[in-house]
Amino acid sequence: MDKTFGHRNRHYSTSRLVFWSTIFGALLMYIVFRSLRSSDSLDSSGSSSTPLHTTAKWGGKDWEQSVQISAHPRSGSHNSVLVTGAAGFVGSHVSAALKRRGDGVVGLDCFNNYYDPSLKRARQKLLAESGVFIIEGDINDSELLKKLFDLVTFTHVMHLAAQAGVRYAMKNPNSYVHSNIAGLVSIFEACKAANPQPAIIWASSSSVYGLNTKVPFSEKDRTDNPASLYAATKKAGEEIAHTYNHIYGLSITGLRFFTVYGPWGRPDMAYFFFTKDILKGKPITVYEGPAHASVARDFTFIDDIVKGCLGSLDSAEKSTGSGGKKTGPAQLRVFNLGNTSPVQVTRLVNILEGLLKVKAKKNVLPLPRNGDVLYTHANISYAMKEFGYKPTTNLEAGLKKFVKWYLDYYSVTS
Ligand SMILES: O=C(O)[C@H]1O[C@H](OP(=O)(O)OP(=O)(O)OC[C@H]2O[C@@H](n3ccc(=O)[nH]c3=O)[C@H](O)[C@@H]2O)[C@H](O)[C@@H](O)[C@H]1O
Numbered sequence: 001m002d003k004t005f006g007h008r009n010r011h012y013s014t015s016r017l018v019f020w021s022t023i024f025g026a027l028l029m030y031i032v033f034r035s036l037r038s039s040d041s042l043d044s045s046g047s048s049s050t051p052l053h054t055t056a057k058w059g060g061k062d063w064e065q066s067v068q069i070s071a072h073p074r075s076g077s078h079n080s081v082l083v084t085g086a087a088g089f090v091g092s093h094v095s096a097a098l099k100r101r102g103d104g105v106v107g108l109d110c111f112n113n114y115y116d117p118s119l120k121r122a123r124q125k126l127l128a129e130s131g132v133f134i135i136e137g138d139i140n141d142s143e144l145l146k147k148l149f150d151l152v153t154f155t156h157v158m159h160l161a162a163q164a165g166v167r168y169a170m171k172n173p174n175s176y177v178h179s180n181i182a183g184l185v186s187i188f189e190a191c192k193a194a195n196p197q198p199a200i201i202w203a204s205s206s207s208v209y210g211l212n213t214k215v216p217f218s219e220k221d222r223t224d225n226p227a228s229l230y231a232a233t234k235k236a237g238e239e240i241a242h243t244y245n246h247i248y249g250l251s252i253t254g255l256r257f258f259t260v261y262g263p264w265g266r267p268d269m270a271y272f273f274f275t276k277d278i279l280k281g282k283p284i285t286v287y288e289g290p291a292h293a294s295v296a297r298d299f300t301f302i303d304d305i306v307k308g309c310l311g312s313l314d315s316a317e318k319s320t321g322s323g324g325k326k327t328g329p330a331q332l333r334v335f336n337l338g339n340t341s342p343v344q345v346t347r348l349v350n351i352l353e354g355l356l357k358v359k360a361k362k363n364v365l366p367l368p369r370n371g372d373v374l375y376t377h378a379n380i381s382y383a384m385k386e387f388g389y390k391p392t393t394n395l396e397a398g399l400k401k402f403v404k405w406y407l408d409y410y411s412v413t414s
Pocket residue numbers: 164165166204205206207256257258259260268269270271285286287295296297345372373374
């Protein structure tokens with residue numbers, strides 16, 4: 001009996017072993033598959049098609065205390081600012097500048113993997129050392145936003161979180177809808193429901209000018225022909241801002257940034273990966289327009305952009321709504337924040353070759369139909385008049401500061 005059982009047992013235990021090992025194997029495969037998909041990091045071509053937002057965790061007594069301490073302004077300042085995208089390029093520089101002058105600053109960032117998250121973590125660490133707490137969370141998390149507005153009476157929201165990048169929009173369109181449309185509405189919804197309502201300054205883009213031929217670009221120009229989904233989501237953002245201003249009395253200022261560059265920049269931008277590839281001896285692709293026309297950008301150094309962001313914040317009027325109703329007309333503005341002197345991309349490469357002391361290996365290709373435009377050029381007279389915006393760093397000087405940072409950060413001996 002025992003034997004049979006034994007035998008059966010043995011037979012039974014063998015079949016159980018096979019059964020459970022099959023289950024376990026399948027489970028293991030599933031876990032590996034899921035973890036591969038969630039850590040689906042992008043190669044430089046940005047091939048992932050999964051939305052780049054992440055589910056993050058927040059809350060608890062310690063967390064609430066960190067938020068309130070970080071949001072508290074130093075004496076002499078009355079600003080408590082929520083900076084979304086605070087671990088990003090512009091967001092981290094703006095957060096540091098606000099904190100330096102005594103404003104209370106709380107950051108919010110989803111730390112997605114659109115580009116190397118370790119760069120975002122390094123920015124987060126630097127900001128933590130100056131007393132800026134960055135919450136890991138998604139701007140679409142309305143629960144989180146409500147909690148933040150319950151904890152802090154924010155005077156301003158500097159909304160810089162977005163899915164950036166003109167060309168990547170063709171690879172992962174959902175990420176642009178999630179961050180630049182749904183995310184913007186989520187922020188506006190939280191602000192409209194707050195009492196008192198904050199004033200909002202948010203990142204639009206020079207790309208809204210799209211295929212316009214009248215240069216330099218002025219805020220009064222029509223922006224009806226965006227050339228990329230990225231540009232279209234920013235243009236849509238400006239229309240959405242108009243409705244939240246009109247209905248709820250939110251004071252809203254849109255900032256059309258013109259190809260921002262500088263230390264702690266974005267690895268997905270040409271000046272950054274050109275530097276990396278030139279140092280590695282890898283070829284770079286330089287686009288050219290029809291009839292070999294050179295492509296140009298009104299490259300704007302990050303320190304000038306920070307001045308534009310703070311000037312916009314300081315000149316923003318209060319919102320006029322409360323409890324979801326407006327009590328009077330509210331301020332609605334859009335500013336060009338550029339350098340007013342476009343430079344050809346070929347010139348950018350020459351400057352980098354000089355700074356890096358390495359000759360670039362260039363492949364010249366026609367500008368692909370990937371959403372890129374031939375040129376940008378900002379008319380900044382409106383921002384100049386409204387709050388004295390005045391860029392002071394030209395491309396040579398700015399790239400010198402960027403290259404110095406790059407060589408140090410990646411501890412590359414040039
Ligand atoms: O002003 C903005 O609102 C946008 O600025 C930035 O977009 P762009 O101005 O396109 O910058 P970027 O990609 O660095 O290409 C620079 C130049 O290099 C050319 N370019 C690019 C890649 C390449 O391989 N070769 C090349 O010649 C390319 O044709 C272009 O002429 C931000 O990414 C975007 O998020 C948004 O903020």
